[in-house]
Amino acid sequence: MKQEDELIKLSLAANAAIQDVQMATEKEDENLKEHVSKLIARAKECILAFKSKIVEIENDAVLVDKETDKAALDSLVKKWKQELRQANIMFKRVHLNALAVIEQREKTALIGSGSTALSTRKRIVDKQSAAKGSSSITDSLVHTSRMMAEHLQRSSDTIETLSNSSKGITLTNEELKNMQGHIKNSRSLLTKYGRKEMTDRLFLFLAVAFFLATVLYIIKKRLWSSDIAMESFNAPQENVQDPVIV
Template sequence: MATSEVHLRICEQEILKYDLEVKALIQDINECKGPQSKLTELNGDVKKSFHNLRLRIQNLEQMAMEQDKESDRQTLIIQVEGHRKQMHSNQTAWRKSNLASKLSIDNMEKQALLNGADSGARQRKISKQDLAHTSSDITKNLMSISRMMAQQVNQSEETITTLATSSRTIHETNDEFKTMTGTIHLGRKLITKYNRRELTDKLLIFLALALFLATVFYILKKRIFPFF
């Protein structure tokens, strides 16, 4: 097996591995009940897996551009677009799961605060610093969600640009094939015309040679046998 095929298979296997890692982490986020630090840790792991997945997809795209056969190149480009769509689908699921988990944890913390307010002893334990910390965590979570949404928009723009580039490349390749087909067709016509002309020239030479031989024969006949 060629080295390029080995690298190609390894790249596809790693894409599958990181895709499964992302799905498993998203499931963990769905089931996360807190605390916020646990959710933050899971989100960090998801970001790492997405980063590795994005790099492997880019590697696969580079391998596609280096293929000699146009059919192999187009097949790999279609696979790359499929992996990118799957990655974007995972990002959407991650965003939804993360938001739902954050809201669930925030509601649990608020409920705990409200339940604690009913008890005088617990109310004395709640300090202004704890409330400020909770408010700060909520603000950070909202900012994190905003950043993820902005990142999603940027990735969507990159995907659209990649699709436009791929479409333009396919269109240019198709135009080149049409030009080559026209050139081949014209060459075939010229060769056919040349063959016909060569046959006509041979026929004319043969007739001229026959006429020459007939003339020589006639002259010899008149001189050798003048009375016939």
């Protein structure tokens, strides 16, 4: 994911800037205060850029409509907020340690005319304190690097899972398209059979009507022929006269 890659780069830059501050306090430098101040300002800028990117992704998550993408962004923001919190804790620790070292060296410089043994002892104490702080910060950086490696592995697994899900969705979409084609063909066949049924019913109705008309015609013709025959039979009887008796 591009957004997570950017967050990883910003996180590494912030951790590197914090480590630069810690390493600067371990060196003998006449301008230590000025040098450390610049490194602290740079570390603050890196942490601020890291925080701004997290806020940007968090704002983008609000505008996302798809639930899966929104959940992924929310999870990403939650995970990197924890990283930002750890970076802030390390920065505060390094900052306080640097201030303590600078203050101690300034005091040592002010009492440089005092006992050499005392100065040496303070220098040793300063170095021991710086070494302890450096060891603690190194452990924190190692822990952070280990967590980032785990996050990268989880991100890789998530990307692979999303890829498999995408393939499954593509196959499902193709199956739905095929089913839609079958449904369309079935609908066409049903429409065709419906029209054929209507045509068959019409032909059947016309055949029945023709049959009834034929039957009526035959019946009517026979009745008409019978009437004519009866009239022909009755006509001679009416015209015959009784014989005259002389």
